[in-house]
Amino acid sequence: MKVAVIGASGYVGAELIGLLIQHPKVELTHLLVSENSDSCGLHFSELHARWLGICDVPLQSFSQAWFEQSVDQLDAVFFATPHEFSAQWGASFVAKGVKVFDLSGAFRLKDATQYPTFYGFSHGDGKALASAVYGLAEWNAQQIADANLVAVPGCYPTASLTALKPLVSNNLHLPGAVISVNGISGVSGAGRKASLATSFNEVSLSPYNILVHRHQPEISQEASTQVIFNPHLAPYKRGLMATVTVPLAEGVTAAQVDDAFNQAYCDSAIVRMPKAWPKIDNVAFSPFADVHWQTDEKLGVTVISCAIDNLLKGAASQAVQCFNLVIGEDSHFTLLPGGQHV
């Protein structure tokens, strides 16, 4: 498969390239940045020195002219770009028969009217929104395999839905009850571009975007129930934790909850079920999602925590899982010192 990555200078793009460069079925033909990027012409490993000697390919500028000249040579494209850029260009690649894996939020919400409120722009492409498949790999494998446009989930939704889906898909939650989702992310979740809010001296454990974060409608949509999402920024680089409180339907037992998780994940190569509460350090720099839960039958509640690496299972390695589903390959991630293998 001839593959391009757009957004190659960013954090997610870099992780994607690190995975795709080692993929036996991938020829990584183009690494792209924005038209006027400062990074244009630099070699990938000059920007991201972890890959020195592994990927030293020069970065090119994306433009209309590049698109017209190159699109016919591609089989797949990964967008690790701002939401509006993906929304503008995603469908143009699909129309040319190129499989699109978008890591932004541009195609995740089915209801176009939510875009102005949660993303700050109007989405003009209802057809693309309708055809996009939500890329939660463990739950939508069949639909992803047949998709032309995969909307790879956000980092918080990946951890939240990995925690929630076993319960809500078996109707074990109390109908109509509000589910509370607390998320904590490291600073790489905000991307590579400098900003005051993410500068070293400013970052401290703190909630942000309460009740207005764009992942609240995304999690609610995919869980088919209303959630309240409380994101927090924490002073470390990588990793994300979602802790979810689920009121249970009348009479649901701890054993039913355990069965739901075991059925969902006992065969998964990616979702692990440690016997203790997960830790960020156990998943950072890995493609794994670690899930642990506890049920109080008297209170009628289950609390679940899921830890992931926001840039891998929360973005790049999940996108590669989706790509593998599309090309009919298993996802094998072998951890090696200094990097990941697919």
Ligand SMILES: NC(=O)C1=CN([C@@H]2O[C@H](COP(=O)(O)OP(=O)(O)OC[C@H]3O[C@@H](n4cnc5c(N)ncnc54)[C@H](OP(=O)(O)O)[C@@H]3O)[C@@H](O)[C@H]2O)C=CC1
């Ligand atoms: N960080 C995370 O944990 C996660 C991020 N995401 C999503 O993935 C996407 C990338 O995030 P992240 O890597 O963190 O962001 P970064 O800010 O680190 O990188 C953004 C990338 O997009 C490129 N870019 C910006 N504008 C354009 C444009 N107009 N045309 C082409 N390329 C452009 C930038 O290139 P340059 O500036 O050099 O031109 C850069 O390579 C975003 O949509 C984000 O929401 C999803 C899940 C997790």
Ligand SMILES: CC(=O)N[C@@H](CCC(=O)OP(=O)(O)O)C(=O)O
């Ligand atoms: C710490 C931090 O700022 N995190 C980002 C989430 C990144 C991500 O997964 O989101 P999208 O793909 O939806 O942009 C945020 O809260 O906006």
